[in-house]
Amino acid sequence: MTGPRRAGPSYREASARRRLAAILDEGSFGELLGPTERVTSPHLAALDLPVAFDDGVVVGTGLLGGQPVLGASQEGRFLGGAVGEVHGAKLTGLLRRALAERPAAVLLLLDTGGVRLQEANAGIVAVSEVMRAVLAVRAAGIPVLALVGGAWGCFGGMGIVARCCDGVLMSEEARMGISGPDVIEATRGVEELDASDRAMVWRTWGGKHRVLLGEADRLLEDSLPAFREAARQLVGRARPLTLAALEAEQAWLARRLADLGGSADALDAWRSAGVDEPERLPLLEPPAWSAAVAGARRVRP
């Protein structure tokens, strides 16, 4: 075939299990509490809704570049990767296991709209438990990495979880935030935000904007090998979780808000940040994009 080069099989189109298997060293993945255990959501069953035998999340152990890691991968095709009680407990349990096993990293392959609304408070509690567990693992000096490359992106409470991690890897097709475009349109009206304007949606929540603002660390092509390689490079590299580090980050955020907070559109923010011809950014491939924004990118301290 002639035509554009392809970096490898798509991360976005892969299932949760395939993603984790492809990120980890070949054949090294061992699933914990897999589908054969049939630990399913009691809330969905009570509502007479279909359940998944893994409650929409795959967790387990493996190697990355020969180093032991723990990994979790959310299945966006089951209820939009939303976090229910069992799903959240599997994530929290994996993170607590890290405190005992001390792996070189914990990888969270997030593909989620946030809390599972059908499980209401149980889901909200579950997400807050995940947050607390992430911070406990980080406090123990073990890096936690968020990989965001699925069709759902990473929203709601899980968007906060991603930003609690040591690092975030995103493809440009992925999106990250707290309230997503549809939620904003539904609550504030189409005058506030037109969720059908996809170019605007990706400009605002997409990987390029998130990396440019310093909320994610690397912009990747949508391919499993690209995610694997970027994750491998970050294994063992923990960001300090100290008062001084938090204060530095707070000051950095305040400065960013002062510089860019008045932007009506991502394009304005890119221009204010010093990007020449920001209109061309959306079409650039990750390497060309990285070169174009090199001077303008905000980098988290």
Add this chain to the structure above:
Amino acid sequence: MTRTWDTVRRNRAARLERARAVGHGRWVEADRMPALLEALLEPGDRVCLEGNNQKQADFLARALARVDPARVHDLHLVQSVVALPEHLTLFERGIGRRLDFSFSGPQAVRLAQLAGGGKLEIGAIHTYLELYARYFIDLTPRVALVAAQAADREGNLYTGPNTEDTPAIVEATAFKDGLVVVQVNERVDRLPRVDIPAGWVDFITVAPTASTIEPLFTRDPAHIGEVQVLMAMMVIRGIYEEYGVQRLNHGIGFDTAAIELLLPTYAEGLGLKGKICSHWALNPHPTLIPAVESGFVESVHSFGSELGMEAYVAARPDVFFTGHDGSLRSNRAFSQVAGHYACDLFIGSTLQMDLAGNSSTATKSRITGFGGAPNMGCDARGRRHATPAWLKAGREGSTAAMPRGRKLVVQLLETFREHMEPAFVERLDAWDLAEAMRMELPPVMIHGDDVTHVVTEEGIANLLLCRSPEERADAIRGVAGYTPVGRSRSRSAVEALRGRGIVRRPEDLGIAVGEATRDLLAARSVKELVRWSGGLYDPPARFRSW
């Protein structure tokens, strides 16, 4: 007493005089359009309000919907597509009474309600070509309200890439002493090219907003599933290669988009470049870009255009029909004729098929109409030129002594459609719709006797080789999967048909089902299409994820 032979012409002059008397010149202010229409129109007039598949005379539709029904009423609307809410507001307000049309996609439910409630009489539901034909026989518009991109000072019109129906409508109206009113997006000193001469146009207005154009033919490759990849492989292997199909028309669904995206990968791997799919009657589908770029496609003539494809088309004049200015020249009437007479194959998706091979997209509560598929998807009985594909189909389909070719008409359908509704049925829903709406004919999109091949995820049924209605029914059951119709098959009958090559499974075609993955698509996303086009394709915002 001698008969007068120019009553229509005198009536035209009287209408123009009425318009002049209330102060209208050739150029009409937008806010005075309803007043002009009230002066021009007479009760019962036959009016063509240009509604194409894509381009809509939306400003004129709104103006017509605002006229006083006491002055303008009982109009007979003759237009190919009923797409805008205003098209039906006319009937709610009593401005319109009767409707002859071809297609009503987005308004299908409301149209059925108005027809059922007695507010709207349907003359007939046509194919595009049939309706244009009737503009020149017994449905000639008295007044045509059309849309163009731009007009110059004299009133010459440039219709832009979406010329679509405009030439056919204006020709029929202007040369039978009718009146032509046009909305343009802009008035310019010099047009890029003249599509309609000023002498055929009576009134022009610059619309406050540009006429609506919908990107109807953009299929995001992200939504193509592996079943569609498998069916596309079967079509390429079992039909395009088998018959050497060089000249063809594709439908607009995801099934055919999958075929387009498999040409540079799967078909090229089979060594089929230059042997299949060279000449097309097709809108400039974005999913055709990889096939164009990899050298499969020699020429494309288009019914209409597609938003975002302007710069790409302008940069590929060897392939597309363009004006000297570079922009696409589309023409639905000519392209429909081309699809009917000059193509060896039509392939499209359908929703429901019975055991005779009749297919329909009708359901009980919707009147969607036909569009162009029936003209593409039927044998051209008047055709007299031969090609290898046409002759081979003719040989398979007939035992008569006199040789005659046959068009290949392929229907694609998954055995179950959405909500697990079986696609194969004993009796089409079209019968119920016809009864409910008191239609003379059930709305059949493609008649069974025109269908040559049925393709499902289970295989291909070659109806040409069937020698009796019973064999055709068995062949259709043989690819109907787990639908009730499929499960009532006789295994031995189907195996016998398989032995004669009438039913063919993927493995009979050398296709391993496991190889049918999305990785075979030349583009898996709209963004990859943009890359294939070298950045020339500029997709509308709704198709972007960047």
